[in-house]
Amino acid sequence: MNDDLLHAYLQHHWAGSSAGTAMFERVGRTHxxxxxxxxxxxxxxxxxxxxxxxxxxxxxxxxxxxRIAAATGRALEFAGRFKPNGRLVRRSPLSDLFELEALRDAVAGKRAGWQLLRTATEDDARVDALQLDELIRRADDQLARLEDLHLRVGRTVISA
Structure with a gap:
């Protein structure tokens, strides 16, 4: 196994986890x-x-x-807030929907990372395969819950 590539891969997911954490926290405050x-x-x-x-x-x-990857991830999440939503001053109802879609994408990316790490480190005693199996299971559960929220909010927003 090439540790340099493994570490680079993990650092990319560290940046993504920093962005995802910030996004979940923000949506939990603003929805x-x-x-x-x-x-x-x-x-x-x-x-x-x-x-x-x-x-x-x-x-x-x-x-x-x-720390640089973490700061970059958080900065990208912050920059992602500035998107056209058809409103200049106030929040669009579509923001609630689009943010849930972004959270689903973040969890799907996290799941893909756990799954690849599980496969790529099968023979690496430093990485706990059972821990990765549990992280994959948790991501599946989170995706199902986000799907339910997405459909619920989508029905409300689109039919309003």
């Missing part, structure tokens, strides 16, 4: 439906826990989580 916001805050807690597991995996493979 217009209080029930959806509460459910996203619960997901934010889970995503933060998994980010810590990623930190441990990075360190177990002999690298340190990059």
């Amino acid at each position: 217009s439906d209080p029930d959806v916001a509460a459910r996203v805050r619960q997901l934010a807690t889970e995503v933060n826990e998994e980010r810590e597991q990623l930190r441990q995996i990075i360190m177990a493979t002999g690298a340190d989580p990059s």
Whole structure:
């Protein structure tokens, strides 16, 4: 196994986890439906826990989580907030929907990372295969919950 490539791959996911964590936290604060916001805050807690597991995996493979990658991820999440939504001053109802779609994309990317890491490190004693199996299972559960929220909000927004 090429540790340089493994570490680079993990650092990219570290940046993504930084962006994803920030996005979950923001949507949990700003979503217009209080029930959806509460459910996203619960997901934010889970995503933060998994980010810590990623930190441990990075360190177990002999690298340190990059502060630059984390800052870049958070900066990209912040920049992503500035998108045209048809409103100049106030929040568009579509923002609630698009943000849930972005959260689904983030979890799908996280799941893909866990899945590849599981396959690529099958013979690497530094990485716990059972831990990765659990992280994949959690991502599947999160995707299902986000799908439910997405459809619920989508019905409300589109039929309004």
